[in-house]
Structure formats: structure tokens, C-alpha cells
Amino acid sequence: MISNLKTNEKNLIKMSIGGFATQPSFKNPGYIPNNDGQAVIYPGMFGVVNNIKVGDNAFGWAGDHVEPGVSIDSENPNEHFALHYLVCTGNKAIVRSGEAKGAIGIVTGEHARNLIHFENKILDKICIGDQIDIITHGRGLKLLDFPNIEIKKIDPKLLKSLFLKIVKKKLIVDVAIELPIRIMGSGAELNSEYVDQDLMSGDRALMKKLKIDQMKLGDLIAINHADHRWGRSYKKDYVSIAICIHGDSVMSGHGPGIMTIMTGKKKDLSWKINKKANIKNLLKIKI
Numbered sequence: 001m002i003s004n005l006k007t008n009e010k011n012l013i014k015m016s017i018g019g020f021a022t023q024p025s026f027k028n029p030g031y032i033p034n035n036d037g038q039a040v041i042y043p044g045m046f047g048v049v050n051n052i053k054v055g056d057n058a059f060g061w062a063g064d065h066v067e068p069g070v071s072i073d074s075e076n077p078n079e080h081f082a083l084h085y086l087v088c089t090g091n092k093a094i095v096r097s098g099e100a101k102g103a104i105g106i107v108t109g110e111h112a113r114n115l116i117h118f119e120n121k122i123l124d125k126i127c128i129g130d131q132i133d134i135i136t137h138g139r140g141l142k143l144l145d146f147p148n149i150e151i152k153k154i155d156p157k158l159l160k161s162l163f164l165k166i167v168k169k170k171l172i173v174d175v176a177i178e179l180p181i182r183i184m185g186s187g188a189e190l191n192s193e194y195v196d197q198d199l200m201s202g203d204r205a206l207m208k209k210l211k212i213d214q215m216k217l218g219d220l221i222a223i224n225h226a227d228h229r230w231g232r233s234y235k236k237d238y239v240s241i242a243i244c245i246h247g248d249s250v251m252s253g254h255g256p257g258i259m260t261i262m263t264g265k266k267k268d269l270s271w272k273i274n275k276k277a278n279i280k281n282l283l284k285i286k287i
Contacts, residue, residue: 005164006144009156014137018096019072019083021130022046022113032064034250035202042250045112046071048126052247053287054108054117054218055280058256059207059248065257066247068217069123070105071113072132084194087114088138089243089261090155090283096133100125106283107134108218109245109259110153111196119286146171149264150229152193161282162220163274173241173262174274176219177212181226181234185253192228192260201248201255218279219244221258222271228263237266243279 024047031039044064052061052068074080093105093116103125105118116132138155149171151159163174179199183206187197199212207213215221221242227235228242241262248256262269279285 005160007156007159008140008142008144012137012140012156014135015086016133017079017082017086017136018131018133019074019079019114021048021126021128021132022071022073023128032251035252040250045246046073048123048128050120050123052217053280054285055278055287056217058215058217058219058244058246059201059213061247063247064249064251065111065254067111067113067115068246069108069115069117070126070132071111071115073113083114083134084110086136086139087134088136088141088153088155088158089259089279090158091137092135093118094133094135095122095126096131098125098127098130100130105132106285107155108279108285109196109243109257111246111257111259115245117285143171146264146268149262149269151262152228152260154261158279158283163277163282170267171269173222173269173271174220174277175222175241175271176273176275176277177215178222178224178271178273179212179258180210181223183212183255184223184226184232184258185255187257188232190232191230192232192263196245196257196259197232198249198253198257199255200253202252215244215256216278217244217247218285220277220279223258226263228260232260238263239266239269239271241269241271
């Protein structure tokens with residue numbers, strides 16, 4: 001949290017955009033090959049997940065790419081991409097239909113769908129197909145004193161809540177964990193404005209050694225030597241700051257998902273470890 005961080009927030013557009021609570025989806029015959037070559041069936045992406053929340057462990061669930069809370073989308077391809085490119089983590093969500101009509105939630109990330117947290121008393125009332133609108137705010141956000149740090153998909157109120165400080169003209173961000181670039185996997189082929197990138201969690205001994213298996217959904221993450229300005233690639237002396245948005249995967253080349261919120265050169269942007277750096281704490285999310 002920093003009081004003198006100058007941004008262009010007053011110039012940003014607030015716009016409503018709608019999606020619908022999605023149905024869980026499987027590809028026939030439903031089996032997923034795991035890292036040991038076994039075929040398994042697990043619950044995974046999309047739908048309404050009632051018992052996994054931001055702040056919970058990213059590892060250890062009997063699931064694959066599990067998304068906390070409510071996953072929303074539109075079947076219209078153009079509207080689908082609008083959701084992906086306009087919605088920012090920390091945006092306000094409003095239920096517009098069904099038993100939970102009028103209830104308020106908060107966007108916690110973007111995977112193949114946009115992910116929204118609701119309190120338990122609301123979550124139990126949400127039905128598949130309910131319309132949920134998001135007040136998008138954050139696209140185009142810039143740090144005026146740090147023009148070489150690129151900001152991505154973050155609501156200005158979440159930016160203000162981050163543990164930040166400026167030391168010798170460098171912006172320091174508190175993160176819960178640092179990831180080495182060598183373990184970053186699926187998603188590297190996509191542009192950094194669309195969905196996320198998985199870390200590769202198949203080497204369980206390495207996950208334990210580096211304490212990555214202690215990662216929680218919503219954790220702030222630093223990826224050293226990662227340039228996420230246009231894609232997701234290795235570049236020495238760059239760093240990307242991200243959020244853990246979905247759970248672990250049994251698939252080769254996959255694991256918990258990481259969504260970028262900042263990227264830049266290490267001369268401008270750096271990090272320090274703070275285990276409390278999780279959006280559950282930063283946004284005061286209620287369960």
C-alpha cells in the first residue's frame with residue numbers, strides 16, 4: 001500500500017459486461033493422462049465450485065485445473081473475447097438473474113473462463129446459466145512514474161491494496177512466492193493478455209524442495225527472468241508479477257495457473273517475499 005503512486009485511473013473507462021455461470025464440461029471419454037501415464041477422471045474447469053476458495057491450497061485437491069468459485073462465459077465468440085480482454089481482477093460482479101439476483105461478488109482471476117468469488121450464503125443460490133455482470137475497470141491502467149512497467153488486468157483498487165514501496169526509483173512488490181522461469185509451461189504459446197500460464201508441477205520432489213507445493217490460490221507470485229509484455233517468454237533481467245488463479249493439474253506440462261498483472265525490467269521492478277501477499281487478504285474477501 002502506497003499513497004503517492006501516480007496512475008491514470010481518472011482516465012479509465014468503467015463498462016458493464018455480462019456472462020453466464022457455466023456448466024462443467026468434459027471431452028469424451030473423460031479420461032486425462034497424468035504424469036505417470038495413467039488415465040484418470042477428475043472434476044476440473046468451469047461450473048460452480050462450492051468448497052474451494054481464494055486463499056485455499058492450490059495443491060492437493062482431487063481435481064484438475066480446479067477453478068475457485070463461479071466460472072462465467074458467453075457462448076458468443078466475440079463476447080467471450082470481450083470478457084477476457086476487458087475484465088480485471090478485483091472488478092465488482094453483480095448477479096442479474098435467479099435466486100441470487102442482486103448479490104455482489106468479486107473477480108479473482110481469468111482462466112479459460114472468468115472466475116468470481118461469492119460468499120457461501122450466495123454461492124449456494126447460484127444456478128448454472130444465471131447471468132452475472134461485471135463492472136470492468138482497469139483496462140489501460142498505467143503507472144505514470146514507471147512508464148516501463150506494464151500493468152495488466154488489475155482493478156485500480158487492487159493495485160492500491162498491494163504491498164508496494166519505492167526504493168531508489170524502483171517499485172518493490174510484496175509476493176508470497178518466487179517461481180523459477182524453468183518450470184513455466186502451458187500458456188507460453190499465448191499472448192499475455194489472454195488467459196494464464198501454468199507452472200509445470202510434474203516433478204513433485206522439486207515442488208516440495210522449492211516449497212511451491214505450499215502455494216495458495218490468490219497468492220502474489222514473482223517470476224524471475226520472465227518478460228510478459230506481449231507473450232510469455234524468458235528474458236534475462238525482466239520480472240513478471242502474477243496471481244495464482246487455479247489449482248494444480250495432473251497433466252504433463254501443466255500445474256497451478258498464473259495470471260500476469262505486472263511486467264518490466266528488474267531495474268524498474270522487483271519483489272520481496274511476504275507470505276500474507278494474497279488477494280484474499282488484500283481485497284478483504286469474505287468466505
